[in-house]
Amino acid sequence: QVQLQESGPGLVKPSQTLSLTCIVSGGSISSGSYFWTWIRQPSGKGLEWIGRIYTTGNTNYNPSLKSRVTISVDTSKNQFSLKLSSVTAADTAVYYCARQVLGSSCYDYWGQGTLVTVSS
């Protein structure tokens, strides 16, 4: 059974960089059949797609966040990561990592989500 687990600081100061990691278990991140994705959800609001990475390192980012986002993959550790720079209170949200099946709109496995609060 595939499992995804987010990890990282729950509190980040304004103007600093938010860093999260998603550890994948029960399957190889290098399989080539999936994109690895970050999605966030501010409290009481809707879902926002942040970006995705393929095992080769190719990435796609939400245009509204592109200037501040970096997603990377570490196949040796079977994990991928999110960095969001210059954060503000508006970046406070639950951050999810998820797996998207290549050639499909199927996001079949999600992490439990981790709350990141931006505050001084």
Add this chain to the structure above:
Amino acid sequence: QSALTQPASVSGSPGQSITISCTGTSSDVGGYNYVSWYQQHPGKVPKLMIYDVSKRPSGVSNRFSGSKSGNTASLTISGLQAEDEADYYCSSYTSSSTWVFGGGTKLTVL
């Protein structure tokens, strides 16, 4: 990219059918058969209910169905049950090789 448009809320009585719409443009919903729907109960992780417009993942009730016409996708829930009360989100692939979500719809079972 702009969020897809969903009604803020819909409601129905047990046993009835409801439909939630998701309107985009020819650059997203209308251009690709890559629309998915998610159910989210309060405090829970979103659950995939429909993908590729009308496909149901294993384990999802056949009371849930999806369709698309032009730039609008729809999720229909038949035989409404109390446990269906949740927030529902649509998502679509876009011409920019990105994905966009709808604003979400709160379903109330009366």
